[in-house]
Amino acid sequence: MIKAAVLGYGTVGSGVYEVIRTNRERIAKNAGEEIQIKYVLDLREFPGDPVEEVLVHDFNRILEDPEVQIIAEVMGGTGAAYTFTKQALLAGKSVCTSNKALVAEHGRELMEIAREKNINYLFEASCGGGIPIIRALNASLTGDEIDEITGILNGTTNYMLYKMDVEGTDFDEVLKEAQAKGYAEADPTADVEGHDACRKIAILSTLAYQKYIDYKDIYTEGITRITPEDMDYARAINRKIKLLATSKNLPEGCYAMVAPFLVNDENPLYGVNDVFNAVFVHGNMLGDAMFYGSGAGKLPTASAVVGDMVDAARNLKAGTIRNGWSSEPANQMSMDHVTGEFLVRIKAEAKELAESVFETKTILQLPNHPEEMALLTGEMSQGEYREKAAQLTDQILGMIRIKD
């Protein structure tokens, strides 16, 4: 019998408790021993909930109990979650987490402590909820040089873009609807501004390229400026707008960015709708692969946390599971050198000027938007785009990148 503790009885924490109770036998078989939740830490009371039996309010009860070998940290945030995780690892307890903010901010230090202690700090649930992408990178795609990761890593914004597309509603309206359904939080900033996806692509890219990519260095643009007009142009060129978190490892360096992109129907990410997430990976031997599933939600995320707890249990004696995490900073390209094509929406009267500034491949003029048009540019660097756009500032109504 392995004793475990759960830090935080919120959505994911109660999910972890439920997964372990519901699938007790299967988990015991997979782990080699039963995993029993000895403590759940939360400041609140839960009268009548079966968790009461194991609820504690003081982390030291857990820290000082030598029986507890595995901890699920599902509190979120980088405050107490950081302190508790560090103390737990220093005390020789393996920690499994869904906390992408903490992994992106302090993962380096926490993994180093785990390595020194020959235990594990595992974070499958931090990226893509139930999608087992972290273990795929760490343990399956180990014969490959990974050169691209592109994900739809935020379910809230994918749902919102899907609704804007299907229903023709605008951003504010769909945000209200998403909040009413519980898909978006009261303060939606982390989702709609791309901060959540940014932390996830930082984690995945660091593992895949085996060089440290700091989330603070990642160009991040959310979906707040996407309009129903953008959706119309996307449909006109048979593409969908997706908030992509994407990174490439090129001979000249690597880059990562989060931004809305126009994705065509040959791309496996095109069909990823609603609150689903997916991660596309390209390896130099593997070619294209994609992992698809529920990117959030209580039970899928808890399933990933519990999968990590099983792995931690299997490795109590074997020690730290090797992963590609590195403290050596990646050679990051300036965003100005990253190339691509762009859809640029301009005021109709700026047509001639815009055509003289951009090398234009196609001009789109939609009957329902007579006051404006959209140019599809040829390939250029982001820096070039910025310079050209500066010549047209007042005339530009919007820009979306085109996924190659």
Place this chain on the structure above:
Amino acid sequence: MIKAAVLGYGTVGSGVYEVIRTNRERIAKNAGEEIQIKYVLDLREFPGDPVEEVLVHDFNRILEDPEVQIIAEVMGGTGAAYTFTKQALLAGKSVCTSNKALVAEHGRELMEIAREKNINYLFEASCGGGIPIIRALNASLTGDEIDEITGILNGTTNYMLYKMDVEGTDFDEVLKEAQAKGYAEADPTADVEGHDACRKIAILSTLAYQKYIDYKDIYTEGITRITPEDMDYARAINRKIKLLATSKNLPEGCYAMVAPFLVNDENPLYGVNDVFNAVFVHGNMLGDAMFYGSGAGKLPTASAVVGDMVDAARNLKAGTIRNGWSSEPANQMSMDHVTGEFLVRIKAEAKELAESVFETKTILQLPNHPEEMALLTGEMSQGEYREKAAQLTDQILGMIRIKD
């Protein structure tokens, strides 16, 4: 430095050699030590090929060399491959394979030997080529009760169905084209009759449900009877015909089958075209997940074999990696009790009789096929379908199952 050997220098074998040479440094970093191919076994000569340096014709050279700790068996078949694998495992060498026929036929015995010897028999490449589905089942989705696996597990037939759909060609024509392109073998039986997919779903289901499913017990139907008319009806109801290898683990027992199915556009398998493979998994906590990638091909398959070699290297000291393989036979349901809906093509003159026999939900009559029509039935068991169909034998032109 870890010494390895490759058995067979065919498509996958030469791929393994290439992956290890090309990604030497990355593989060394991931494995913790460099993996060096000391021998390649093949009966043929390869004059001028760099493999000549390490080519041997006698398996005993490899078996008797105590330096060799890891063997990649990529010969295929269940003859010499079986003998060599067994001898290698008995000699304490871990074996990694792409050989689904061998795993489906003798996996039980070979895994037991590996367990006794505290080494590994790994077979990620046996199902879905480069798609890391085996390790996902064994090491990631361990907090879940898996209750469904449905895969497009054969690239040849997926390519053929895709071409038949897009180009309107018939089976014989598209088979010739696939053979000319090297996508289908001279003797295409294993692919087009579903035998290849059958072995793969046997392996995946055994791992997922942790009960042994013998491939010989799996109902298997190929794509040889699919016609351009079937494609027309599929389009008319906005579905695509896919050869699915599918299994479910239900309270009343489990079943597995391989057959063409009509898949709707809400199913993530709908968009899996060309030679790509994909595996859909449903877990009681995870919900829906899908894994997508190159299901065959030299380098993607070799990438999966090398991923296993890295895992074998990491575990040389730790021993056998736990998986869900079981020798205990699954409680398999009779196919007669498996329920579903059916599209039944009948001669036009049989309309009244057919409607009296089947509970019909919809009748499709396509203008370009005036001599026939198709019924969409309500849900019934396969047994009921068989009985009803017997009343109409001469009138039935074809039947395809509808994926729920």
